[in-house]
Amino acid sequence: MNSFGMDKFSVEIDDVLRPIVPDFLGSRSNDCMLIQQLLGEGNYDQIRLLAHRMKGTGGSYGFDAISEIGEIIETASLAADRETIRTQLQRLEDYLERVSVVYVQS
Numbered sequence: 001m002n003s004f005g006m007d008k009f010s011v012e013i014d015d016v017l018r019p020i021v022p023d024f025l026g027s028r029s030n031d032c033m034l035i036q037q038l039l040g041e042g043n044y045d046q047i048r049l050l051a052h053r054m055k056g057t058g059g060s061y062g063f064d065a066i067s068e069i070g071e072i073i074e075t076a077s078l079a080a081d082r083e084t085i086r087t088q089l090q091r092l093e094d095y096l097e098r099v100s101v102v103y104v105q106s
Helices: 021-041 045-061 064-080 082-098
Strands: 009-014 097-104
Touching: 021 045, 021 082, 021 097, 045 064, 064 082, 082 097
Parallel strands: 009 097
Antiparallel strands: none
């Protein structure tokens, strides 16, 4: 069992972000694949850059967990901590698979 449990869960997002949230989440899925590849190459600098962007943008879109995961991956990349990166990458993949966006009017 992962830290988010087994079921889908909802995140409320301001309706003004509706046009860009699907692309944002899709980009995070692409980041998962890219980080996996970079991890195989031992390219911690690029992993750190991707994680830093996640950390900075996740909360801006209303996805605080993505920012938290990005911060942990960023720190782990500085230490070349493969296991923590793998664990957080799985956590991000699980989050993306199960998150359901509910748009709300501000």
